[in-house]
Amino acid sequence: MIDKTNIIPAVMERLQALPTEHYLDVRTYKRNRYVFFVKKGEDDFLVIENGYFQERFEKVPMKKIKKLFKTILKKEFPRSTKIRVYNMGEYNEETAENTRRKVL
Secondary structure (H helix, E strand, C coil): CEEHHHHHHHHHHHHHHCCCCEEEEEEECCCCCEEEEEEEECCEEEEEEECCCEEEEEEECHHHHHHHHHHHHHHHCCCCCEEEEEEEEECCHHHHHCCCCCCC
């Protein structure tokens, strides 16, 4: 778990080191809302938001990820103080969205 004040630099660092076709799973403390960051190419990301809003952002370059993530944090994690970040490995759409986690 990472403190909300340090989440943007932590996620940006992990995204730069992420191999192609792998993804990060960013969830609230309760694990009921999440954001996926899928690395599709060298400078190409797919961002999937699932919580209060369900949206997909395709072909987002690395330089725009920070601003997008900041707006998603305000919408999806308004009162969270701790955020969970998982490095999930290779992305497969069917298994990724159906991965069950214990909800608190």
